[in-house]
Amino acid sequence: MKMKKFINAPENLTDELLDGLALAHSDLIERGDENMIINKKLADADRVTIVTQGGAGHEPAISGFVGDGMVDISVVGDIFAAPGPQACLDAIKLADKGRGVLYIVLNHAGDMLTGNLTMKQVKKQGLDVIKVVTQEDIANASRSNAEDRRGLVGCIPTYKIAGAAAAEGKSLEEVAEIARRFADNMATLAVAVRGATHPSTGALLSDLGEDEMEIGMGQHGEEGGGRQPLKTADETAEIMVKALVNDIGIKPGEKVMLIINGSGATTLMEQLLVYRAAVRILKEMDIEVVANYVGELLTVQETAGFQMFLARMDDELLRLWDAPCETPYMKK
Amino acid sequence: MGLDQTDIKRMISCAADRMAEKTGYLGDIDSHFGDGDHGLTIGRIAALMKERAAAWDEGDIAGFLDDLGTGIMEIRGGSAGPLYGTMVAGLGADLGENETDLDTEAVRRMFSGCLSEMKDLTTARVGDKTMMDALIPAVEAARTAQGGAGQIFEAAAEAAEAGAESTKNFVSKFGRARNYGDRTIGTPDAGAVSTALFFRGLSDGARSAK
Numbered sequence: 001m002k003m004k005k006f007i008n009a010p011e012n013l014t015d016e017l018l019d020g021l022a023l024a025h026s027d028l029i030e031r032g033d034e035n036m037i038i039n040k041k042l043a044d045a046d047r048v049t050i051v052t053q054g055g056a057g058h059e060p061a062i063s064g065f066v067g068d069g070m071v072d073i074s075v076v077g078d079i080f081a082a083p084g085p086q087a088c089l090d091a092i093k094l095a096d097k098g099r100g101v102l103y104i105v106l107n108h109a110g111d112m113l114t115g116n117l118t119m120k121q122v123k124k125q126g127l128d129v130i131k132v133v134t135q136e137d138i139a140n141a142s143r144s145n146a147e148d149r150r151g152l153v154g155c156i157p158t159y160k161i162a163g164a165a166a167a168e169g170k171s172l173e174e175v176a177e178i179a180r181r182f183a184d185n186m187a188t189l190a191v192a193v194r195g196a197t198h199p200s201t202g203a204l205l206s207d208l209g210e211d212e213m214e215i216g217m218g219q220h221g222e223e224g225g226g227r228q229p230l231k232t233a234d235e236t237a238e239i240m241v242k243a244l245v246n247d248i249g250i251k252p253g254e255k256v257m258l259i260i261n262g263s264g265a266t267t268l269m270e271q272l273l274v275y276r277a278a279v280r281i282l283k284e285m286d287i288e289v290v291a292n293y294v295g296e297l298l299t300v301q302e303t304a305g306f307q308m309f310l311a312r313m314d315d316e317l318l319r320l321w322d323a324p325c326e327t328p329y330m331k332k
Numbered sequence: 333m334g335l336d337q338t339d340i341k342r343m344i345s346c347a348a349d350r351m352a353e354k355t356g357y358l359g360d361i362d363s364h365f366g367d368g369d370h371g372l373t374i375g376r377i378a379a380l381m382k383e384r385a386a387a388w389d390e391g392d393i394a395g396f397l398d399d400l401g402t403g404i405m406e407i408r409g410g411s412a413g414p415l416y417g418t419m420v421a422g423l424g425a426d427l428g429e430n431e432t433d434l435d436t437e438a439v440r441r442m443f444s445g446c447l448s449e450m451k452d453l454t455t456a457r458v459g460d461k462t463m464m465d466a467l468i469p470a471v472e473a474a475r476t477a478q479g480g481a482g483q484i485f486e487a488a489a490e491a492a493e494a495g496a497e498s499t500k501n502f503v504s505k506f507g508r509a510r511n512y513g514d515r516t517i518g519t520p521d522a523g524a525v526s527t528a529l530f531f532r533g534l535s536d537g538a539r540s541a542k
Binding site: 014034077078080081082083084085086087109110113114116117120140198200201203 | 363367368369402405406407408409410411413414415417418452453454506507508511
């Protein structure tokens with residue numbers, strides 16, 4: 001597959017996309033040094049603040065969720081690549097308003113290295129920071145080996161819930177406890193029918209056959225097993241819902257958040273079909289969907305497929321999910 | 333039989349040359365099960381090493397290695413920046429601020445400090461198919477090698493090369509490649525290969541040390 005993308009020089013991709021994002025949403029965010037996207041209202045914040053980091057190429061994640069009620073600063077690396085620890089340390093210092101900083105890191109090799117190196121400096125300098133890792137891909141490791149689970153779309157609702165908790169004036173320990181409670185009770189499964197091309201190198205990130213789908217594909221087309229002939233929306237939803245419910249251990253009578261996250265090239269039509277099926281299957285299991293999102297939150301270029309996300313909800317988490325926020329790609 | 337600022341400067345520069353020569357090959361082996369960007373990243377790291385070595389006029393060896401490592405950590409391109417940055421800074425981690433002439437005991441401390449910093453950062457060990465497959469044998473060889481600084485770095489380079497070669501036989505346990513399991517057998521780990529090039533270059537530069 002030859003790459004057909006509207007880009008300029010590949011080495012300027014990240015810089016140009018962040019410029020575009022900041023221009024398109026200049027009322028909410030601004031660009032900082034070292035590939036930072038900053039909440040314009042950060043200057044006036046008197047609360048716990050939220051910093052995250054990650055690669056580019058997953059738009060609208062992660063920087064599209066910088067703004068009031070979610071992330072205060074995102075530190076962006078390069079396409080699919082983590083930023084360095086100095087940039088993250090600088091962001092944490094910039095974000096710190098004297099109430100402490102919640103630092104959210106997705107479990108990917110490069111992000112974890114940067115997260116660990118950043119926390120080493122944070123401790124050396126005596127800064128008040130708690131790191132929370134999102135790791136919810138159930139495909140490649142069991143729940144007891146959570147450190148091997150990759151961080152997928154679950155970072156986005158985690159930002160929302162942590163951001164709302166911070167906005168309520170909770171302490172850093174409380175915000176971290178809430179974020180962890182949510183993250184510990186979430187799970188994601190990805191399915192893909194066609195991989196993406198790396199926008200800088202043009203390399204194809206998967207080799208799925210014409211009539212195949214793969215359940216358990218990670219963020220960048222990492223293979224997690226589960227190749228099988230393509231199934232219908234209903235059949236696919238059933239496999240995925242059951243795996244997620246089983247993983248979290250959700251019981252009849254419980255309430256959940258359900259997200260269908262398009263990976264880039266799967267249509268909203270298909271996502272809605274899958275959502276419909278998932279709600280029906282959950283209802284049959286006497287599980288109520290009290291929070292949802294259908295659409296693209298975290299994409300991987302033109303990957304065709306989606307991530308299904310499920311999380312156990314309680315009254316406090318639901319209140320925080322429903323609380324106001326104003327970011328480029330999520331407004332409540 | 334020690335190393336001074338001029339020697340370290342030359343060693344870093346030689347290491348950069350060795351790495352820069354092979355960026356195409358590194359990119360190629362990384363593209364099998366990784367992003368294919370390791371060659372690109374190593375090219376950027378080598379360029380920074382070359383530039384900083386050339387610009388290094390004064391200051392202590394530990395400070396130089398620490399600054400260089402911090403600079404490398406910020407290079408974009410995934411895990412290689414933080415890992416290489418820690419490895420380079422680690423070479424100076426156990427050196428005192430005023431150590432300007434490194435005897436063989438100090439040279440051995442460069443290796444032990446480097447390994448200890450890397451072990452803080454990653455749980456990868458020999459057999460996991462990462463750069464640690466080159467680094468750990470290199471440190472072990474440096475610990476037991478006889479002779480002066482030149483011989484110590486030569487022993488480290490040889491052990492790193494053997495370690496990198498051995499990664500062909502291993503299944504990837506870290507990074508994106510781990511998801512490909514047994515299919516990774518037969519291809520060496522790009523990070524281990526570049527680490528061997530790094531130590532080979534250091535040895536090139538150390539050979540002419542006094």
